[in-house]
Amino acid sequence: MASLKGATIRSLFWKLFEQGGTAVVTLVVQIVLARLLAPEQFGMLAIMLVFINVGNVIVQSGLNTAIIQAPDATEKDYSTVFWMSLAISLVLYVAVFLFAPVVADFYTMPEAVTPLRVLTLVLVVNAYNSIQEAIVAREMQFQKTFRATISAGVCSGTVGILMAVFGCGIWALVAQQLVQQAVKCLVLALQVPWKPRFEFETHRAKVLFRFGWKLLVSGLLEQGYQGLSSLLIGKAFNKTDLGYVDQGKKYPYALGCLLDGAIQPVMLSAVAKVSDDAAMVKRLARRALKTSTFLVMPAMALFAAAAEPIVRLLLGEQWLPSVPFLQMYCFVYALLPIHTTNLQVLNGVGRSDVFLKLEVIKKVVGVSILLVACFVFQNLYVLVASYILTAIISTFINAWPNKKIIGYSYVEQLRDIAPAFALALVCAACVYPLVLLGLPDIATICLQVVAMVVLYCVAAKLFRVEAFSYLLNTLKQIRMKSL
Numbered sequence: 001m002a003s004l005k006g007a008t009i010r011s012l013f014w015k016l017f018e019q020g021g022t023a024v025v026t027l028v029v030q031i032v033l034a035r036l037l038a039p040e041q042f043g044m045l046a047i048m049l050v051f052i053n054v055g056n057v058i059v060q061s062g063l064n065t066a067i068i069q070a071p072d073a074t075e076k077d078y079s080t081v082f083w084m085s086l087a088i089s090l091v092l093y094v095a096v097f098l099f100a101p102v103v104a105d106f107y108t109m110p111e112a113v114t115p116l117r118v119l120t121l122v123l124v125v126n127a128y129n130s131i132q133e134a135i136v137a138r139e140m141q142f143q144k145t146f147r148a149t150i151s152a153g154v155c156s157g158t159v160g161i162l163m164a165v166f167g168c169g170i171w172a173l174v175a176q177q178l179v180q181q182a183v184k185c186l187v188l189a190l191q192v193p194w195k196p197r198f199e200f201e202t203h204r205a206k207v208l209f210r211f212g213w214k215l216l217v218s219g220l221l222e223q224g225y226q227g228l229s230s231l232l233i234g235k236a237f238n239k240t241d242l243g244y245v246d247q248g249k250k251y252p253y254a255l256g257c258l259l260d261g262a263i264q265p266v267m268l269s270a271v272a273k274v275s276d277d278a279a280m281v282k283r284l285a286r287r288a289l290k291t292s293t294f295l296v297m298p299a300m301a302l303f304a305a306a307a308e309p310i311v312r313l314l315l316g317e318q319w320l321p322s323v324p325f326l327q328m329y330c331f332v333y334a335l336l337p338i339h340t341t342n343l344q345v346l347n348g349v350g351r352s353d354v355f356l357k358l359e360v361i362k363k364v365v366g367v368s369i370l371l372v373a374c375f376v377f378q379n380l381y382v383l384v385a386s387y388i389l390t391a392i393i394s395t396f397i398n399a400w401p402n403k404k405i406i407g408y409s410y411v412e413q414l415r416d417i418a419p420a421f422a423l424a425l426v427c428a429a430c431v432y433p434l435v436l437l438g439l440p441d442i443a444t445i446c447l448q449v450v451a452m453v454v455l456y457c458v459a460a461k462l463f464r465v466e467a468f469s470y471l472l473n474t475l476k477q478i479r480m481k482s483l
Helices: 002-036 039-060 063-069 075-106 110-119 122-139 142-165 170-191 202-236 239-273 278-305 307-314 317-334 336-348 352-377 380-399 410-437 441-462 466-482
Strands: none
Touching: 002 142, 002 170, 002 239, 039 075, 039 110, 039 122, 039 170, 039 202, 039 239, 063 075, 063 122, 063 202, 075 110, 075 122, 075 202, 110 170, 122 142, 122 170, 142 170, 202 239, 202 352, 202 380, 239 278, 239 317, 239 380, 278 307, 278 317, 278 336, 278 410, 278 441, 278 466, 307 317, 307 441, 317 380, 336 352, 336 380, 336 410, 352 380, 380 410, 410 441, 441 466
């Protein structure tokens, strides 16, 4: 037990560094690119990425998660999954290559045909990269991913910015995406000794796919649902509006992934090791949910409160129309911990069948709400706000099965996250009026951040919030081990 806790803390430490370093690099790159390129070009990229993201789900087919979860995965399994993923990626590349003119014509962007064809090469790279990441996650050696993602972010950002400076337009964004995945794959290859062998085991392919196909369908539903919004906005409104919405979504999503994403992958690996002990799984789930919510909620609340000066300072006046969308997405991603914690539990204990059922239910609800918002209200703000309603309903749907599986009910989960939500909202309400002082944007942001951190930490200490004490103790342990 002690060894698992130590490994989990070390993994969490490296995962947080990976997410934090990636977020900082990505933030700098995106800010520079937003000042060099037009909203329309970001809208065009968002449409193309819908097809790439769906393709990535198909390429992985849930098999990388199957490798992480399988207690008896072997070298043959890795090669078997790789050849399956590679074959799928090549088929998808040919399909997108042939249909690229149809997509470009439908969205009235003929200049996107060649960029879409080139961008789709990411799928081939990811066929290899998904196996590398699965091996790293199985061994909980997230320091390797840290090195790879940081290197990829710096190299791809440099390429993208230089191309944007020289007027390459959409090609700057395409090159950034391609270089990022290629460099990440290369750096991982230098650290992970595994290399594909010319071997394929049909029996193991069937065993892994029996687990993975449910995650494949779940992933397709999720990416299809997320992509539907971009496709609807791009067609029903215009690419500029899509650029504003995509930019408003991008930063809350990145912040949520930075904080919540550092905890959840580590949790999946830890849960997979004790999947037969429901009581231990529940303890891990509660710890992950409390800790993640304690970090994510105040960050989102502060981001929403300081959205206008942040956007004006970092992106420029031309991006101010994205502020309302950013604020709405802050609330959507504030709920991220309750979603990911429950879903990681299901993956960790091997219940991908339940995972799939939940995805089907959520997507039926989500698509219904989205279509009503788009075609009945025909309002862009209502359409984005519909994601808030869907996110709230989805918290209950995701949490429902774990009452039976590990004895962790929805009511218990709400009780566990309530302190962080209440304190964050109250503190954000206190710091929001600081924007009315008329100070320069940088001064306003700094003042809001300092005030929020002080108020939140003091309140957490006064009300003895458990997650706050746990984080302090964890930091002390890490410090003592480093001395």
